[in-house]
Amino acid sequence: MYRISAAAAELACKPTLRGVVVNKATESSERGQGPWPGTFRLNFDRLNLDNVEGSFRNVLVEEFSIRYSDTHPVPLDIFAVEAYKTQRIPYVAFPASVFSYATLVAFSGMMKTVTVRWPEEVTKRWNALVDRISQAIKEANESLVKQVQQDQALHEDLDKLAKENEALRSRSKLAEENTADRERYYEHYRMEVARSDRLRRFTLVASVLILTVTAGALVWSLIKLQQQETRQAVTQERLYSLQGELQKLQDQLRSSAATQERLNSLQEELRKLQDQLRSSTATQERLNSLQEELRKLQGQLQSSGQPATQERLNSLQEELRKLQDQLQSSGQPATQERLNSLQEELRKLQDQLSSGR
Secondary structure, eight states: OHHHHHHHHHTTOOOOOOOEEEEEEOOOTTTTOSSSTTOOOSOTTTOOGGGTTHHHHHHHHHHHTOOGGGEEEEEOOHHHHHHHHTTOOHHHHOTTSHHHHHHHHHHHHHTSSOSSOOOHHHHHHHHHHHHHHHHHHHHHHHHHHHHHHHHHHHHHHHHHHHHHHHHHHHHHHHHHHHHHHHHHHHHHHHHHHHHHHHHHHHHHHHHHHHHHHHHHHHHHHHHHHHHHHHHHHHHHHHHHHHHHHHHHHHHHHHHHHHHHHHHHHHHHHHHHHHHHGGGOHHHHHHHHHHHHHHHHHHHHHHHOOOHHHHHHHHHHHHHHHHHHHHHHHSOHHHHHHHHHHHHHHHHHHHHHHHHHO
16 A cells, blocks of 8 residues: 555656555355365355455455455466466466456446546557456356266265165165075075974874884784684584583473473382282382382483483383282282383383493
């Protein structure tokens, strides 16, 4: 400021404060959005110079009693620094830089009030510079827009890929879970198959044992049945033989019963004969002996029954009846002789019975 006042005094002019340029501004709400720390993104549609160096510009407003819009910040630009280092003009080397844009905005604000008319050639050259810088800025913005669009597309692709990756991760996790489930199911199936095999083998062994025991029981039952059939056959044969013997005994008993009845009747007749012959002593003795022999003959007939003996007893009975009739009708001598002959016949009959035993 003092240098400007000194230059005006030397030129005998009165300086007019049109505005203040804040060069190499670094304080801004958009700081850090550029490609390097402390730089600004080359997107002039979004670059708001009003927010650059706001606190320092407010101090300038208070100090010089000017408007805030008369302060013009020029942000620190790496491209301008690079142009200065190589001794090049930023407007020519980097026309689309933030430095070119900010300085043209500052010049436009300070020179909007015309005090001295510029020559036409200077105006054309100035307008050409502005147009070249504006065109460079437009191309830079378009390139930046394309880059931003590409970045957005890339980010969208990245987001899409991230979502697909997440979906694939979820599918992979689900597949792993399904694989684990299938492995568990296969393990369970394998255990079930093994258990079924063990159960089938156990059932087979148990069936074989049961069949073996059943076959043994059947064989034992068949053996017992054969033994029972053998015993039954023997018992049946024994029963048949016993039935034959019983039949014989029944026949003998029936014949013995008939003989017993005949003997009883004969004894009754002899008792009657004894009563008739009681008057004769010799006849009585012979009748007693005959009764004794008949008693013996009765015992023999009870132990054995022979058809000849039966017939003989019948004939004897007949003769005794005749003798009884004779005793009733005649005297004792004829009866005595007949009794003697009857005794002889009884003795012979006794001998026959002894030989038949």
